[in-house]
Amino acid sequence: MDDQPSVAVVGAGLAGLVAARHLADVGADVTVFERRDEVGGRVRTRHEDGYTLDRGFQVLFTAYPAVRRELDLDALDLHSFSPGAVIARPGERSVLSDPLRDPFSFTDTLFNHEVTTTDKLRTLALRQHVGSRDEADIFASADAPIDDYLHDWGFSHRYIDNFVAPFYGGITLDRSLSTSKRVFEYTFKAMSEGRVALPADGMGAVPDQLADRARDAGATIHCAEPVASVTADDDRATVETETLTVETDAVVVAADPRTARRLTGVAAIPTTARSSVACYCSLPGDAPLDDGRKIHLNAAGDRPNAIAPLSAVAPSYAPDDHHLLAATFLGSDALDADDADLVDATRDALESWYPERLFGGLDHVHTDRIEFAQFAQPPGIHDDLPDTRDPAGPVYLAGDYTAWSSIQGAMRSGREAADAVIDDL
Numbered sequence: 001m002d003d004q005p006s007v008a009v010v011g012a013g014l015a016g017l018v019a020a021r022h023l024a025d026v027g028a029d030v031t032v033f034e035r036r037d038e039v040g041g042r043v044r045t046r047h048e049d050g051y052t053l054d055r056g057f058q059v060l061f062t063a064y065p066a067v068r069r070e071l072d073l074d075a076l077d078l079h080s081f082s083p084g085a086v087i088a089r090p091g092e093r094s095v096l097s098d099p100l101r102d103p104f105s106f107t108d109t110l111f112n113h114e115v116t117t118t119d120k121l122r123t124l125a126l127r128q129h130v131g132s133r134d135e136a137d138i139f140a141s142a143d144a145p146i147d148d149y150l151h152d153w154g155f156s157h158r159y160i161d162n163f164v165a166p167f168y169g170g171i172t173l174d175r176s177l178s179t180s181k182r183v184f185e186y187t188f189k190a191m192s193e194g195r196v197a198l199p200a201d202g203m204g205a206v207p208d209q210l211a212d213r214a215r216d217a218g219a220t221i222h223c224a225e226p227v228a229s230v231t232a233d234d235d236r237a238t239v240e241t242e243t244l245t246v247e248t249d250a251v252v253v254a255a256d257p258r259t260a261r262r263l264t265g266v267a268a269i270p271t272t273a274r275s276s277v278a279c280y281c282s283l284p285g286d287a288p289l290d291d292g293r294k295i296h297l298n299a300a301g302d303r304p305n306a307i308a309p310l311s312a313v314a315p316s317y318a319p320d321d322h323h324l325l326a327a328t329f330l331g332s333d334a335l336d337a338d339d340a341d342l343v344d345a346t347r348d349a350l351e352s353w354y355p356e357r358l359f360g361g362l363d364h365v366h367t368d369r370i371e372f373a374q375f376a377q378p379p380g381i382h383d384d385l386p387d388t389r390d391p392a393g394p395v396y397l398a399g400d401y402t403a404w405s406s407i408q409g410a411m412r413s414g415r416e417a418a419d420a421v422i423d424d425l
Helices: 014-025 065-070 103-110 117-131 135-140 146-153 157-172 181-193 205-217 257-264 332-336 339-353 407-424
Strands: 006-010 029-033 045-048 051-054 078-080 085-089 092-096 196-199 220-222 227-232 237-241 245-248 250-253 273-284 295-298 306-309 322-330 363-375 395-397
Touching: 006 014, 006 237, 006 245, 014 029, 014 065, 014 205, 014 250, 014 407, 029 205, 045 363, 051 273, 051 322, 051 363, 065 407, 085 157, 085 339, 117 181, 135 181, 146 157, 146 181, 157 181, 157 295, 157 306, 205 220, 227 250, 227 257, 237 250, 250 257, 250 407, 257 363, 257 395, 273 332, 273 339, 306 339, 322 339, 332 363, 339 363, 395 407
Parallel strands: 006 029, 006 250, 029 220, 085 295, 250 395
Antiparallel strands: 045 051, 078 196, 085 092, 227 237, 237 245, 273 322, 273 363, 295 306, 306 322
8 A cells, every 4th residue: 555544443353453464564554442451352361370261162273264374373382172072971971083183082983872883974974075165165055054954964863962962062052053054064174174272371362463463564452442433434434432533544343243233334244142151160180081182062961061171181271280171051041040050060060971080179260151152143144244345435344243153254354354445445
């Protein structure tokens, strides 16, 4: 850009930070306004008493193209979950994994009685099917609920109920599997082709790195500066905060869905929420869960939906003498449960899965109740999501709600918004 136009970015989540970095890279004068005291949006981390506590249970899929493009993964010091999961029910646990990526679990997976041999063979065929398709192809394909899609593939009820429902319940926050099968296909592809990982310093290290890159490119980031309004005419836009009125050549609105809808008036921005609760608990250092670095899926119920052994994956998530677990509860009902009830449900589940052990040493560390963890993604929703240029005047949208609800969707949308501003200016 020859005359260094000015661009305001509303929101310092993943989409806003990616947009800010790419706009600053080409010489724009970029100012980011963030209402919170820190960057990250829905991806944040707190550190307390030696524990690393992400805002809800979150992971990084290293196969996402935007993740590979926008981040220095080596600098994040990633620690990976083992492929697959432990299927847990009262009195027993069994491992189901990907023998191509986790050969040490081959025997356990081969003799896993929770799913049939036909299901295992179909899983390999499904992996080959999605591996041959890219993101654009998958999200342009005919849609259906995940449950219908898997039944059409011929998977058994046991496989769907015992493995897919709790596993994808954690990804889509929808254990009923009524979410778009496009999300299933693309995340299944990503897990087949890359790692599921945690940064050593927590998921908040992801936006921290993006913010550093944006600042290094020349962007200015103002935290604790909520935006009250965005107005625009044909060629100028105005951003008003509680303390500032800023005129710019363009505005990228990268706020949360409800705020973005209020600021831009774009009715197509989805605002129906999926909720989740993460109950963080500790165990004494001499009492880790078995089965290594695998997520434990609750095959018998949804309280909790799953338990993740965080510090077994990333030791920095807990003090040396403790282990940190994240128990995930789905749905709006879980938002009203008190901490003691959540811890009791977690302890009850663990004691039923490990009948040879007692979990009296399980202690509550922290609880995150997240009313808007994702926007709901029923079949067909991606066909009607807004475009980055939908707002009036030189105002643009950046957020996963222009793509699909994921880190990939958020980062990709930030790059696309920046490209649109660059093209138009």
